[in-house]
Amino acid sequence: MKILAVTAGRKNGNGEILVKEALMRAEELGAEVKMINLHDYNITPCSGCESCTVKFTQKGEAPECVYKNKDDMDIIMQEWLSADGVIVTVPAYSFMPAGIYRVFCDRHLAYEPNFHKQVGNPAFFKHRVGAIIGNGGSTRSWMSLALESTNITLLAQDIKVVDQVMVTRAPRPGQVLLNDEVLNRSRQLGENVVKAIQTPFEEVKFLGDENLGWCPVCHSNVLSLGEPHWNEQGFTIECPICHCGGDIERDENGKWKFIVEKDGYRKSMLDGSGAKDHFFEIQDTMKKYFRNIDTIGEKRKKYTEYKPATI
Ligand SMILES: Cc1cc2nc3c(=O)[nH]c(=O)nc-3n(C[C@H](O)[C@H](O)[C@H](O)COP(=O)(O)O)c2cc1C
Known part of the structure; x- marks a missing residue:
């Protein structure tokens, strides 16, 4: 049972602390965990060449990104695609997920599991579950598109999102440590991802707050x-x-x-x-x-x- 956490905030910042709580709990429950911070990797922004979409839709072939082996994206995607569970932790910047996470997601197009499925390349297709921790300095109204925009990036990767939390009003690095409730909630999120991995995929349900x-x-x-x-x-x-x-x-x-x-x-x-x-x-x-x-x-x-x- 492999879980990959992808973080997009500061090193040792609030997002990392929260996701580490989730990973510690997942590890206690038997998961093999890995965590990467996108700031440690070289990810070239998508050039917009669309060679992947042209190859997928006009030639019916499985593409490779033109930047494959020219930066770190493919190394990350091999982990991402082979994980049973993915946890994404993104800070809100200007109401939305931080730009570095968007740069990462723009490069997902060449790896789109459902598009690969259409051209008969099942290699990319694996049932996966995921969870999101969104964090920011203000109340949710000032992070209004953060969780939602992150959610859609996971759905586009055919990841069933089983839990999402929004951690608010923690601007300075480590400020979340003053709030035991959110630390415990992150542990619960880690547990929920493990539970979902252990459930037959068709029966996996949302385990977070239904009233979100x-x-x-x-x-x-x-x-x-x-x-x-x-x-x-x-x-x-x-x-x-x-x-x-x-x-x-x-x-x-x-x-x-x-x-x-x-x-x-x-x-x-x-x-x-x-x-x-x-x-x-x-x-x-x-x-x-x-x-x-x-x-x-x-x-x-x-x-x-x-x-x-x-x-
Ligand atoms: C450029 C920038 C923009 C930000 N925009 C928002 C925002 O729109 N809403 C919000 O709640 N917090 C905003 N923040 C605060 C961060 O979300 C907050 O500092 C968060 O704790 C960072 O997470 P980290 O410690 O994991 O890096 C912004 C911070 C920066 C640096």
């Missing part, structure tokens, strides 16, 4: 007005994180609830159907580019030739 947010499926606290999808109308209200759809309703106590409709899981990020649908969306959209490549080349000249002043 609006969505009864992924427990995120953001909702979107439904937008048309590439191949259908979509839903009245959507969860932008796990992509289930439905509507909001008031219950008998006057409390607003998000109710997932009967067929509201058809774009779900939790069972691969959303990722599969997105694969075919990219395939369809990019075909238009390749059909019109000469026209685009001609029209593009105006913009490549225009050189505004820069700094």
